[in-house]
Amino acid sequence: MSPSFYLDGTPDTVKSAKGMHLITQNTPNGQKVQIMLEELADVYGTEWTTTLINIMTNEQKKDWFLKLDPNGRIPVLVDNTQSPPFCVMETSAELLYLLKFADKDDKFGFKDELERNEALQWLFFWHGSGAPYQGQLNHFGKFAKEKIPYAIERFKNETLRVYGVLEIRLSGKYTGEPRDYLAGNGKGKYSVADIGTWPWVKGWSFSGLQEEDMKPFPHLMKWIDRIAERPAVKRGTGDKYSQ
Known part of the structure; x- marks a missing residue:
C-alpha cells in the first residue's frame, strides 16, 4: 500500500498487503463482503488478504482506520491493484465494486x-x-x-x-x-x-x-x-x- 494511505498506528497486515485486502469483523456487515469474496474464490480463484479488528474496542474509530473510512465502520475493502490503492467503504458499494472488478462473467450480477x-x-x-x-x-x-x-x-x-x-x-x-x-x-x-x-x-x-x-x-x-x-x-x- 502507498505510504500516503496509512499512519503510524496502521496494522502491519494492512501496510504490507498486496492485491485485495479486507479489514473486517465477523458481523452481519462484515459477512456480506466476506461471503462475496468467498463466492468469487470458488468461481475465479480470487485471492485476498484479511485484517481482523475488534469493533468493541473502537479500533475502527482510531485515526489509521478513519484515514481509510472516515465513517469508522467495518468492513473496508482496499484494492492494492489500483494505482494508487483504492479504498471502498459501505458494504453495498463494496459488493458492487467486486462485481465490477472481480466478477467478469456476472456470476453474482446481471448482464441484462x-x-x-x-x-x-x-x-x-x-x-x-x-x-x-x-x-x-x-x-x-x-x-x-x-x-x-x-x-x-x-x-x-x-x-x-x-x-x-x-x-x-x-x-x-x-x-x-x-x-x-x-x-x-x-x-x-x-x-x-x-x-x-x-x-x-x-x-x-x-x-x-x-x-x-x-x-x-x-x-x-x-x-x-x-x-x-x-x-x-x-x-x-x-x-x-x-x-
Whole structure:
C-alpha cells in the first residue's frame, strides 16, 4: 500500500498487503463482503488478504482506520491493484465494486440492464430500510444500558415489516410465481441482492425475535436455509473470520 494511505498506528497486515485486502469483523456487515469474496474464490480463484479488528474496542474509530473510512465502520475493502490503492467503504458499494472488478462473467450480477436494476433495488432496499431497523433493534434490545420499551417495540415492528416486504417478493404474492432469490427473471438468481441481505436476516433470533414472530414468513425462512447451505456462505461466516 502507498505510504500516503496509512499512519503510524496502521496494522502491519494492512501496510504490507498486496492485491485485495479486507479489514473486517465477523458481523452481519462484515459477512456480506466476506461471503462475496468467498463466492468469487470458488468461481475465479480470487485471492485476498484479511485484517481482523475488534469493533468493541473502537479500533475502527482510531485515526489509521478513519484515514481509510472516515465513517469508522467495518468492513473496508482496499484494492492494492489500483494505482494508487483504492479504498471502498459501505458494504453495498463494496459488493458492487467486486462485481465490477472481480466478477467478469456476472456470476453474482446481471448482464441484462433491467435485471441489474432489479438487483440494485433490493440491495439498496436492505441497505437503507432493513439493516438500520434491525441494527437498532439489536442495540436497544441487547446492548443499550437502559431498556426503552417503546424503542424496542418500534424497531421490532419495523424489522418485521421489512421482513414482510421480503416475504411478498419471495412468495410471489402479487405475481403468482414464488421465487428462490430476490432478483432476476423467473425464480431469480443468487446475486449481490441476496448476499447483501442474508447476513442480517439469518440473525433474526439474535435480534430477539421468536419463532412465533417468523411464522408469517415461510418463504423467507426457506430462503435463509437455502443460502445457508452454500459452501462459500459457510466459509464467509465461519471461524476464519473470528478472533
